[in-house]
Amino acid sequence: MRQDPAVAEPDDSPRLPATSYALLGLLTFGDELTGYELKQRADMTLRFYWTAPAMSQVYTEVARLLRLELVATTVEGRTTRYRITDAGQQALREWMDTTPAGFPVLKHPVALRLLMGHVTEVSQLQTMLEEYVAELAANRADLAEVRASLVGADAPGQPFYYPSLVADWGLDYFDGERDVARKTLGRLTEAADQ
Amino acid sequence: MRQDPAVAEPDDSPRLPATSYALLGLLTFGDELTGYELKQRADMTLRFYWTAPAMSQVYTEVARLLRLELVATTVEGRTTRYRITDAGQQALREWMDTTPAGFPVLKHPVALRLLMGHVTEVSQLQTMLEEYVAELAANRADLAEVRASLVGADAPGQPFYYPSLVADWGLDYFDGERDVARKTLGRLTEAADQ
DNA sequence: TCCGTTGTATTCCTAACAGGAATAGTAGTC
DNA sequence: GACTACTATTCCTGTTAGGAATACAACGGA
Numbered sequence: 001m002r003q004d005p006a007v008a009e010p011d012d013s014p015r016l017p018a019t020s021y022a023l024l025g026l027l028t029f030g031d032e033l034t035g036y037e038l039k040q041r042a043d044m045t046l047r048f049y050w051t052a053p054a055m056s057q058v059y060t061e062v063a064r065l066l067r068l069e070l071v072a073t074t075v076e077g078r079t080t081r082y083r084i085t086d087a088g089q090q091a092l093r094e095w096m097d098t099t100p101a102g103f104p105v106l107k108h109p110v111a112l113r114l115l116m117g118h119v120t121e122v123s124q125l126q127t128m129l130e131e132y133v134a135e136l137a138a139n140r141a142d143l144a145e146v147r148a149s150l151v152g153a154d155a156p157g158q159p160f161y162y163p164s165l166v167a168d169w170g171l172d173y174f175d176g177e178r179d180v181a182r183k184t185l186g187r188l189t190e191a192a193d194q
Numbered sequence: 195m196r197q198d199p200a201v202a203e204p205d206d207s208p209r210l211p212a213t214s215y216a217l218l219g220l221l222t223f224g225d226e227l228t229g230y231e232l233k234q235r236a237d238m239t240l241r242f243y244w245t246a247p248a249m250s251q252v253y254t255e256v257a258r259l260l261r262l263e264l265v266a267t268t269v270e271g272r273t274t275r276y277r278i279t280d281a282g283q284q285a286l287r288e289w290m291d292t293t294p295a296g297f298p299v300l301k302h303p304v305a306l307r308l309l310m311g312h313v314t315e316v317s318q319l320q321t322m323l324e325e326y327v328a329e330l331a332a333n334r335a336d337l338a339e340v341r342a343s344l345v346g347a348d349a350p351g352q353p354f355y356y357p358s359l360v361a362d363w364g365l366d367y368f369d370g371e372r373d374v375a376r377k378t379l380g381r382l383t384e385a386a387d388q
Numbered sequence: 389t390c391c392g393t394t395g396t397a398t399t400c401c402t403a404a405c406a407g408g409a410a411t412a413g414t415a416g417t418c
Numbered sequence: 419g420a421c422t423a424c425t426a427t428t429c430c431t432g433t434t435a436g437g438a439a440t441a442c443a444a445c446g447g448a
Contacts, residue, residue, distance in 0.1 A: 017404065018303060025310035036426050049305035054406050059427065078413075079426065089313065096314045101325035102303035103333065104371075109212060109296035111243035111363060116219035117356035119283065120290040131295035139297065156385035162311035165381060169305060169374050176370035177298075180363050187359060191350035211433065230397050248435050253398065272442075273397060389448100396443070405434070414425075 016064075019053050021095050022046055023061050024070060024088055029159065032074060032081040035059045045163065048143055048170045114184070122192045129185045133178055140174040143167060210258075210289075212296075213247050216240055217255050218264060218278060218286050223353065226268060226275040229253045239357065242337055242364045308378070316386045323379045327372055334368040337361060 026041050027033060033041065035058050042052045053061065062082050065071040070088035074081045084092070110132045117125050147167040154164035220235050221227065227235065229252050236246045247255065256276050259265040264282035268275045278286075304326045311319050341361040348358035 018301075018306065019405080022306055025306070025313070028310055028313055034426065036424095045309065046306075049300060049302040049309065051299055051301060051406085054408085055427080056407080056429075057405060060404095092310070093313050096307055096310070097318055099303075099307075101322050101329060103326075103329050104303065104305075105245055105301040106243060107212075107245060107299040108243040109293075109298065111298075111360050112212065112216055112219070112240075113290055113293075114363075115239065115243065115357055115360045116222055116286070116290070117359070118353070119219070119222055119287050124291055128295050132297075135295060135297050156388070159312070161385075163309055165311070165378055166305050166309045169308075169378055172374045172377075173370065176367065176374075180366045180370075183366075184359055184363055191355075194350070213434080228397065230395095245435085248437085249398080250400075250436080251434060254433095391448090392446095394443105394445080396441100398440080398442105400439080401437090403435085406432090408430090410429080411427080412425100413427105414423100416423080417421085418419105 016068075016091075016095075019050070019057065020061055020065060021092060022050055023053070023058065024065065024084060024092050027071065027082060027084040028089070028092065032083040034079050034081055035062055038062070038082070044146060048139075048146075049166060110181070122188055126185060126188055126192075129181050129188070133181050133185075136174055136178050136181065140171065140178075143170050143174065147171065210262075210285075213244075213251065214255055214259060215286060215289050216244055217247070217252065218259065218282055221265065221276060221278040222283070222286065226277040228273050228275055229256055232256070232276070238340060242333075242340075243360060304375075316382055320379060320382055320386075323375050323382070327375050327379075330368055330372050330375065334365065334372075337364050337368065341365065 023038060023042070026038060026046070035055075039052070039055050039058045042058070046052050062071060065088070066073060066082070068087075068091075070085060070091050071082045072085050074083070110128060113128060114125060147164065150160040150164045150167065153160040155161060217232060217236070220232060220240070229249075233246070233249055233252045236252070240246050256265060259282065260267060260276070262281075262285075264279060264285050265276045266279050268277070304322060307322060308319060341358065344354040344358045344361065347354040349355060
């Protein structure tokens with residue numbers, strides 16, 4: 001996707017795609033990471049609110065960030081570690097402060113298929129919704145585990161305060177989805193029983 | 195994105211990306227549409243649960259569907275109308291019945307920026323959340339309008355039954371988001387006031 | 389009547405993005 | 419000492435987003 005055109009601006013702050021800033025943000029927690037570790041951290045945290053970028057994309061992203069000097073590297077044998085630079089901090093801060101809120105983009109395959117439910121049997125839709133509820137539970141459990149790992153450093157002012165806010169948001173979201181999916185399943189069953 | 199590889203299968207039913215099936219689904223409501231109208235219908239309905247495909251993509255999609263004979267055309271002057279074929283109906287049905295539920299992909303710029311809230315001021319985050327709540331209200335209103343337009347044909351068995359189920363799902367989702375955003379805003383304010 | 393605007397309809401281009409395969413070294417284990 | 423799992427990176431292909439460009443209606447006003 002192309003949220004922002006990655007075109008050089010007249011001023012010295014080029015607008016990067018949101019994924020660039022997402023990765024840059026993952027580097028603001030105080031450590032140096034390899035591309036591989038960045039991918040892992042993205043899978044751990046980012047994937048619940050953003051798409052976890054593909055490996056290939058992580059590497060092309062950090063290459064660009066390096067070119068723009070928003071990150072710096074420490075090479076050690078055949079592994080390269082990335083850390084955010086002052087310019088990177090500044091660019092991130094500016095992006096945070098000047099970007100309009102922006103509406104979530106959702107790709108919901110279950111809702112999509114429900115929309116054209118008339119092309120198949122009700123029982124098929126019921127199965128789909130049940131599967132979805134099960135997947136939701138699994139994902140909720142994953143996120144709950146992540147959330148639990150933040151406990152102890154999740155108070156205001158502590159390093160994981162904001163991640164904990166977002167994780168709680170995600171847990172509420174999953175619970176909401178579960179409720180709506182169940183409600184819809186109920187409506188389907190009710191209609192089928194008549 | 196590449197949900198499904200668009201590779202020809204050994205059997206005669208190639209797996210298409212989900213967006214192809216989404217457009218095919220929009221053609222199952224009984225009418226013939228131009229690419230332009232398909233885009234409009236997608237903006238009207240699809241955009242709440244899926245991304246409304248770009249114009250360019252609508253046209254490349256229908257071109258492929260035509261090549262695969264899943265749609266047929268009626269050319270009239272310089273406008274081309276597309277309708278779903280029997281083969282298209284069958285392909286859609288098969289996709290509906292054989293695809294695993296599939297988990298939603300979410301790109302939530304507000305959550306993303308909240309995750310790295312520590313790089314900016316709390317007031318900035320509060321503003322962002324307030325903007326988001328306002329945008330949610332606007333989107334909810336749009337969807338409510340769409341939902342209202344289905345009334346009268348939204349009972350089980352009627353043409354807009356499934357669209358109405360999905361629209362109700364979406365309304366609940368927006369309400370849930372509004373509640374969580376407000377809750378998070380409250381937590382932020384509480385922490386800032388201490 | 390001419391002109392500008394709005395809406396319809398389509399095409400083209402570029403860059404972002406997903407997903408996986410390929411490679412290759414390294415560390416533990418049976 | 420082979421087998422497996424994990425770390426680390428690169429490459430390729432096709433999908434997707436977003437916008438610009440084109441062009442031809444139709445409509446309303448000066």
